[in-house]
Amino acid sequence: MKVQQIKQAVRLQPLEDWGTAALPGTEPARVSGRQYVIPGAEAVDAGVFECSPGTYRRSVKQAEVMHFLTGAGSFTPDGEDTIHFTGGDTLFFEANTEGLWEVNETMRKIYVIF
Template sequence: MPTNLLSSAPYLEGPAIYLGPLKDWGHQPNPISGNSKSDGVLLHKGPGGQPEVGLWQCTPGTWPLEIPRDELCHFVSGRATYIHESGEVIEIVPGTMVLFPAGWKGTCTVHETMRNVYMLS
């Protein structure tokens, strides 16, 4: 099944290896190290921006992070480390799924360009 972002139910085949166009979402703000660049594919954005669903790709670097709303992420490629402000460490490898609750604060370090399928609600 090929990717069809204009379908009545948009779908993306093989998110880990998707080679279609990605929209430039810019660099991560306030970098701690590196110059992480984000891009992705938006599948859906509802009224008031909720929910937002898509594919996000990010290059290596470290930055502070605060999650504004509940966000479910299924990481399909790459490696990263998320460190909560309490010191808890979450290691990301392909196949990891994380639910970041609204207000989660910490840092993200991308070690190897990563991709995740996400839903921000």
């Protein structure tokens, strides 16, 4: 199959429990998602990701593009200005981008890590 479709990703259920993310001393955010494999490009990580409110550091070292379906918050890249996001926004992260996520309203996004 050359084309995969994620129908109604904004309401997609069930998602897999991927644990928690938090800074020490903060309330952990619940993280869940569903990963999709692209045949012939198994090294590409793509899927749907959801995170409840919380604050945590970005640990992904690869480049990533993400499109937010719902939610709101911010990301502050180390040494740079804060970027605020809401449902409908798209962000691109260069490889080795580190910084601080602050999720204010449960967010759901479509992501591709490459």
